[in-house]
Amino acid sequence: MYLYSPDEIDRERANHQAVIQGADDIDVKRIGNLGELAFEQFCREYLPVEMWEWQNEAAIRRCNPESFSGHDFEVFGYDVDVKTSRDVSAFRPSNLLENDPDDDIIAMVWHRDNEDALILLGWERTETLKSKVSTQEAYSGEGPEKLAHLAARPMNELHDLGPNTAHLNQKPENPFSPGDRVVKQGDGDASVAVVVEVLPPEKNTTAYGQEMDGEAVNVAFPNMLDNGPGNWREIHPAKLASYCDDQDIKLYTYKHTNLEYPENPFTPGDYVIKPDYDDPDLAVVLEVAEESDDDREITIAFCKHLEKELGEQHDVNPTDLSSRCEEAGIKSYSYTHDELRFEHQY
Known part of the structure; x- marks a missing residue:
């Protein structure tokens, strides 16, 4: 099992994306988004980055509605859906199948009441769940009154589905976060910019049509943000990417090693x-x-x-x-x- 502790940016994005999505139950959608963020962090730590894909990465990063997809991730060619719940009975084989019978694999994430920590309990193949349910119905009769079977294979066994490769930590090295003030490194006349979004390492293939050797940061300049319809300084940094996307505010891409924190970060309006x-x-x-x-x-x-x-x-x-x-x-x-x-x- 693995513990995931979302930071303020994660929680704000998870909630705002749920609002923009128009979810019937904002709480349920927000918690589901946090579960996806937890599973993404696990994949980044333990699975080769070229062998998994998060379907909703851009939607959650920019707080946009998700395009319809029957699953959340593709891992080693398998469709993976992430189920997040406070009620562990949701992870009984029959309950999992009732809610999601069509994906290849279901990953299970439990969350605390206040959503400050989530635990990746494990995963299971859908075919195995079907077998367990049919076997229990055929041979087991009623289960023990005080003991219910929960489906879960250890999380670290997920990499056994893929080829035998070295699993390198693919966590971003980028030190910046949305809302940070930055300037171009080594430029004494550089204007102060605002970090809008930090791209995952695997998304940094090109900038200005050229391949980028390093991790990309998208920034906006305060004078452009000031021309938007709202006061961007009253918007949580987690929502800046959504705001800029909605208002077509131009972003500029820099390699993170080309940026530094300014000595004087202030601009008019702060x-x-x-x-x-x-x-x-x-x-x-x-x-x-x-x-x-x-x-x-x-x-x-x-x-x-x-x-x-x-x-x-x-x-x-x-x-x-x-x-x-x-x-x-x-x-x-x-x-x-x-x-x-x-x-x-x-």
């Missing part, structure tokens, strides 16, 4: 606080000085002043914030970038 205050007020960045060696290169205004003068629902493009504040007589303040901290609003 929500910030001055963390050394006991009860800091929320502020928004108005300007970032072009010369990085300027003293107090970040100019901010406090949100309570913006709301007082421009209204609570003020909708000002970040590029116009500074001039609007000047016109409205809203006082601004300047700090060095290391005096401020992001205060995310999602």
Whole structure:
């Protein structure tokens, strides 16, 4: 058995994809998505990457509706469906067959009530399940009152279905996550970008028509995001890929080794606080000085002043914030970038 602990990005994507899918039961669909994420992690750890495929990878990564498919994965040429449940009786052979008789293999995932951990219990061939059910019906009569048979072969036996190959860890080496601020490595004039999605290693075959040697990261630039219909800074980073896809916001692909974290990550429109205050007020960045060696290169205004003068629902493009504040007589303040901290609003 294997334990999978979804992070915040996984949980947000699993839920938002269920909402976009229009599922009748959002909870059930979200948990099913988490089960698929758990099985994908197992495959990445233990199975040759060229011999398995996740049918819903792009849909969950970008929180888009899934195209219809009768199974979740193809592993060594077998159709695999992932069943996720809190009720372990769902993994009795007869129950598994009743719900999914057509796939080659069923993988079973149990989840905790609060969905912070899922356990991959095992897997079984559908043909074996049919045999177990028919045998029990023919010869066993009623099962023991306090003991029910659950179907499960150990997860690590799944690789026995494939050829005898070395199973290398194919976990991404990429250190970045959606929402991270990055710049092009070694470029002193590079603009700050936002990581939108991190592609799995096997998806990084080409960028700009050329083969990429490394793991790809798709980024968007804040000025392009600012031109979208919503305030992207109030969207959870897990949903940025969905937002950009829906709004046709252009993404740029970089090899992760060509990116680095910027010394000064702030851009106009960012929500910030001055963390050394006991009860800091929320502020928004108005300007970032072009010369990085300027003293107090970040100019901010406090949100309570913006709301007082421009209204609570003020909708000002970040590029116009500074001039609007000047016109409205809203006082601004300047700090060095290391005096401020992001205060995310999602």
